[in-house]
Amino acid sequence: xxxxxxxxxxxxxxxxRVAVDEGADAVYLGFRDETNARNFPGLNFSVDELAEGxxxxxxxxxxxxxxxxxxxxxxxxxxWINAVDNAAKLNVDAIILADIGxxxxxxxxxxxxxxxxxxxxxxxxxxxxxxxVKEFGIRRVVLPRVLTLPEIQGINQKIDIETEVFAxxxxxxxxxxxxxxxxxxxGKSPNMNGVCSPASHVSxxxxxxxxxxxxxxxxINKFGPREQAGYPTLCKGRFTANEETGYLFEEPTSLNxxxxxxxxxxxxxxxxxxxxxxxxxxxxxxxxxxxRKAIDAAARGERLVIDMDNLSExxxxxxxxxxxxxx
Amino acid sequence: MSFRPDNHNENEEFSxxxxxxxxxxxxxxxxxxxxxxxxxxxxxxxxxxILTRLEQIAGTVFLIQPTxxxxxxxxxxxxxxxxxxxxxxxxxxxxxxxxxPLLSLMxxxxxxxxxxxLFFSRHLTIEGDTAALLTLRNAVDSDDIDLWAEIIAxxxxxxxxxxxxxxxxDHLYQSLSRNMGLIGRAITLPLSKRCEGLEHDNQNLxxxxxxxxxxxxxxxxxxxxxxxxTKI
Ligand code: SF4
Numbered sequence: 001x002x003x004x005x006x007x008x009x010x011x012x013x014x015x016x017r018v019a020v021d022e023g024a025d026a027v028y029l030g031f032r033d034e035t036n037a038r039n040f041p042g043l044n045f046s047v048d049e050l051a052e053g054x055x056x057x058x059x060x061x062x063x064x065x066x067x068x069x070x071x072x073x074x075x076x077x078x079x080w081i082n083a084v085d086n087a088a089k090l091n092v093d094a095i096i097l098a099d100i101g102x103x104x105x106x107x108x109x110x111x112x113x114x115x116x117x118x119x120x121x122x123x124x125x126x127x128x129x130x131x132x133v134k135e136f137g138i139r140r141v142v143l144p145r146v147l148t149l150p151e152i153q154g155i156n157q158k159i160d161i162e163t164e165v166f167a168x169x170x171x172x173x174x175x176x177x178x179x180x181x182x183x184x185x186x187g188k189s190p191n192m193n194g195v196c197s198p199a200s201h202v203s204x205x206x207x208x209x210x211x212x213x214x215x216x217x218x219x220i221n222k223f224g225p226r227e228q229a230g231y232p233t234l235c236k237g238r239f240t241a242n243e244e245t246g247y248l249f250e251e252p253t254s255l256n257x258x259x260x261x262x263x264x265x266x267x268x269x270x271x272x273x274x275x276x277x278x279x280x281x282x283x284x285x286x287x288x289x290x291x292r293k294a295i296d297a298a299a300r301g302e303r304l305v306i307d308m309d310n311l312s313e314x315x316x317x318x319x320x321x322x323x324x325x326x327x
Numbered sequence: 328m329s330f331r332p333d334n335h336n337e338n339e340e341f342s343x344x345x346x347x348x349x350x351x352x353x354x355x356x357x358x359x360x361x362x363x364x365x366x367x368x369x370x371x372x373x374x375x376x377i378l379t380r381l382e383q384i385a386g387t388v389f390l391i392q393p394t395x396x397x398x399x400x401x402x403x404x405x406x407x408x409x410x411x412x413x414x415x416x417x418x419x420x421x422x423x424x425x426x427x428p429l430l431s432l433m434x435x436x437x438x439x440x441x442x443x444x445l446f447f448s449r450h451l452t453i454e455g456d457t458a459a460l461l462t463l464r465n466a467v468d469s470d471d472i473d474l475w476a477e478i479i480a481x482x483x484x485x486x487x488x489x490x491x492x493x494x495x496x497d498h499l500y501q502s503l504s505r506n507m508g509l510i511g512r513a514i515t516l517p518l519s520k521r522c523e524g525l526e527h528d529n530q531n532l533x534x535x536x537x538x539x540x541x542x543x544x545x546x547x548x549x550x551x552x553x554x555x556x557t558k559i
Contacts, residue, residue: 011465011468012465012468012469012470013376013469013470014438014468014469014470014471015468015469017471018438040461040465041383041384041458041459041461041462041465042380042381042383042461042462042463042464042465042466042469043461043465049376198458199457199458199460199461200457200458202457202458203454203455203457204452204453204454204457205454206452206454211449211452223449225449226449227449228447228448228449229446229447229448229449230447278461278465279441279443280435280438280440280441280442280443280464280468281438281468282435282438282439282440282441282444283441283443283444285438286441310444310448311441311443311444312447313443313447314447315447315448
């Protein structure tokens with residue numbers, strides 16, 4: 001079994017430096033526009049900042065992966081084409097794509113560019129993954145967070161490329177790339193606009209000791225005085241039906257796989273991905289340092305379980321679908 | 328320099344900063360405003376990329392309400408400039424209000440604490456334009472700001488003495504932080520003892536009332552059965 005690669009988020013140049021300093025094998029990031037699935041205000045990189053980030057990371061032996069992982073808008077695909085061309089020009093170590101049109105463009109125009117298949121492509125079986133390998137020569141696939149450990153192992157036995165799985169951070173309980181909950185009430189979705197539950201539609205209202213979280217003027221949750229809060233994403237909303245109030249899909253919680261790293265290695269996984277380009281560098285520092293320790297321990301045959309509940313939505317962690325199948 | 332205890336005080340409002348705030352309150356505002364604006368200007372000069380990220384929220388007014396400090400702070404984002412002033416009687420409407428312990432807010436700005444984690448744990452409350460708040464947070468987080476170094480640098484020629492004073496302040500803060508729990512308990516213990524005593528008396532009274540209630544029900548039942556017998 002080979003040692004797992006630690007893939008870390010960088011929403012800003014400072015977060016990139018922190019991730020590299022704390023031991024990331026690679027950082028992933030996006031341009032400051034709708035071409036990436038974390039198109040949050042004030043976040044992400046200009047072309048010049050990416051060039052500087054590449055210098056910094058390469059200087060310390062870390063790689064840089066560029067996420068161009070939203071779907072190109074019909075009739076105005078130029079920003080996506082520019083993003084791919086800039087990635088090739090700056091020699092990023094890999095580009096993470098979801099849109100088959102862009103995969104085709106990248107494979108034909110820049111044959112030397114290493115391609116990773118984004119989780120947004122939602123390729124969750126060997127046949128789909130092998131199709132992307134055959135047609136576009138992808139070298140790694142980021143698996144959706146809906147697969148169990150045995151399913152991941154099964155896929156790895158039938159494909160010849162690397163698999164990357166999510167290891168920590170926000171949970172997306174729906175099949176990634178196929179969730180439209182956010183667009184139902186905000187008109188914007190992660191797949192098309194790079195944002196789920198965009199901040200422009202979010203409001204927090206303090207009602208005495210209670211906190212109401214709203215999305216597009218709909219109340220998504222109400223937290224009591226001592227309750228840990230979460231973001232107002234529809235999938236983690238608390239709703240009342242038949243006079244019962246509860247979570248319909250998933251409660252506010254975050255993924256943390258430190259306790260099952262050996263099993264993920266056993267299942268043939270090559271890389272662990274930390275979610276959270278929209279989080280601060282303080283988050284990046286703590287999570288990357290802890291995962292560096294946990295991965296190094298796993299490589300020595302040890303199991304290091306590290307709780308990071310303080311950083312988690314709702315103050316809770318889960319191993320998600322890897323150990324549970326809810327759909 | 329940290330100016331922050333290793334563990335956050337359970338009762339954050341009763342902190343050395345709160346005590347310092349009581350002393351700061353009567354001071355004239357002009358020097359504090361000067362210090363705030365100098366620091367803000369220094370940050371803008373040494374981290375120009377932050378201003379570029381803030382461009383899209385030009386015109387936004389943030390009101391920062393530290394829970395353990397006697398003054399509120401108004402942050403106004405203008406094109407190519409950010410102004411920072413003490414604001415105690417803010418009559419206009421702020422676009423965003425941020426409320427939390429001052430040291431946590433400063434640690435957030437310094438990149439030592441995660442803002443989302445503070446929000447999840449309810450140490451931070453925010454109201455208003457969430458997108459503008461996110462822009463500010465991301466912009467500030469995009470570069471490495473050493474807040475204390477910036478504050479010291481804003482003293483210009485007096486940076487040396489200012490550093491000495493702040494170091495002394497840090498030393499005092501650390502030792503006060505260690506003793507604050509003790510001081511807090513010394514102040515609140517007699518009160519909580521008295522509360523416990525009152526609760527005890529209350530419980531006794533509730534027990535006696537319950538007992539009287541039961542006696543009354545019994546007597547009523549007996550009276551009813553007696554009256555039935557007399558009628559027969
Ligand atoms: S609503 Fe939930 S499941 Fe859907 S994209 Fe947003 S976070 Fe993911």
